[in-house]
Structures are given as C-alpha cells and as structure tokens.
Amino acid sequence: MVEQSLWMQKVAADPGHSDWYVERMRGLARAGDDLAGEARLVDAMVPRGARVLDAGCGPGRVGAALAAAGHRVVGVDVDPTLIAAAEQDHPGPRWLVADLAELDLPARGIDEPFDAIVCAGNVLAFLAPATRREVLRRFRAHLAPEGRVAAGFGAGRGYGFDEFFADVAAAGLEVDLALSTWDVRPFTSDSEFVVALLRC
Numbered sequence: 001m002v003e004q005s006l007w008m009q010k011v012a013a014d015p016g017h018s019d020w021y022v023e024r025m026r027g028l029a030r031a032g033d034d035l036a037g038e039a040r041l042v043d044a045m046v047p048r049g050a051r052v053l054d055a056g057c058g059p060g061r062v063g064a065a066l067a068a069a070g071h072r073v074v075g076v077d078v079d080p081t082l083i084a085a086a087e088q089d090h091p092g093p094r095w096l097v098a099d100l101a102e103l104d105l106p107a108r109g110i111d112e113p114f115d116a117i118v119c120a121g122n123v124l125a126f127l128a129p130a131t132r133r134e135v136l137r138r139f140r141a142h143l144a145p146e147g148r149v150a151a152g153f154g155a156g157r158g159y160g161f162d163e164f165f166a167d168v169a170a171a172g173l174e175v176d177l178a179l180s181t182w183d184v185r186p187f188t189s190d191s192e193f194v195v196a197l198l199r200c
C-alpha cells in the first residue's frame, strides 16, 4: 500500500465529496460548458486512433472527449465513486480504479504502451507528496517510445513548479515544452498554472 492520496484523504474527511464532484461535472456538462480544452491539446499531439491514458480521470470528462475524437482511451482513478460515474456517463473507454503510484497496466491485461498520457485537473497536486516521483516514473514506464505526457496543475496547491520540474527530471522525463494554459500560452516565472509536455 502507498500513502493515501490527498484526494482520498479529503473523501475520508467528507464522504460526500466524490458525489459532489460528480454532480458538479454533470452540472457543467448540462450547462454546455467547454469541458474538452485539455483533450483538444492532446488530440493535436497524437496520430488518429492513438492510445491515450487519462491519469486521474475522475468522472471521465477528458477521456470521454478523447474517445469521441476516435482515440483508444484508458482512464485510471483512485476514487471508485468517480470511476462508477465515468462508466455510467461515458461508456466506451476502459475505466479502472487504481492508485497512480501503483500503476501497472500490464498486470491488468493492458500491455500496449500509450502515445499520450494526460493528467489534467490538478491531479498531480492531489497526490500524496511522497508518491509524486513514483507516479511520474510510472507514467514514463507506460509511455510508447515516442509517447508524451501532458500534465497540468495550478500554483498555490502545495506543489511548487520548481519542485515539479525537479521531480520530472528525477523520474527520467524531459520537458519538451512548458505552457501556462491548455490553449498554448507560454509558461513564465509569473505563471499561475503549468501545462508540461514531457517525453522519455
């Protein structure tokens, strides 16, 4: 067992948190909000019909948009309530409950590596801090040789960007491009958000 993610610690303290999050996402979808910005960037990074891992997929909004674009999507999340919602709301992709710090998809019968791993919605800031490097190492292990990770999270969430870039290097990943938004604006020292495109 690894240290419990900050997300699951939140759920333990407030058992209604997962249902609240699912309903929030459903409400945004009903309201017609744009929930596919991250997916559009990832779609531009990969060939048609690519293999994409939605890491920390929650109720599935990013993976669902990528599946709708024709990609072969696997979504992984540690919260079983969110995976149940993904299965209900977005049938098609394979949705799995797992902690990213223990990610081993070949052990679950998924052997083919991924063209892209998307990690959106502050997932990295919700990891148990002690597991961050291991999660990045596991991303690397699940990438195809030319595959890339697209990961984004905000400032002020207890995971400094410098610390993140150090963890990326320690995990054996290279930063291809650092952005400050999913709609491709440059990352600067003042950025309040990072979107990092990483490769082996």
Ligand SMILES: C[S@@+](CC[C@H](N)C(=O)[O-])C[C@H]1O[C@@H](n2cnc3c(N)ncnc32)[C@H](O)[C@@H]1O
Pocket (backbone or CB within 6 Å): 005, 006, 007, 008, 055, 056, 057, 058, 059, 060, 061, 062, 076, 077, 078, 079, 082, 098, 099, 100, 101, 119, 120, 121, 122, 123, 126, 127, 128
């Ligand atoms: C704010 S939600 C974002 C969900 C989804 N990526 C999105 O953008 O809609 C953060 C997600 O990170 C997941 N998460 C946090 N730590 C995790 C871990 N160690 N393994 C797998 N999922 C994790 C949570 O369960 C939660 O679904």
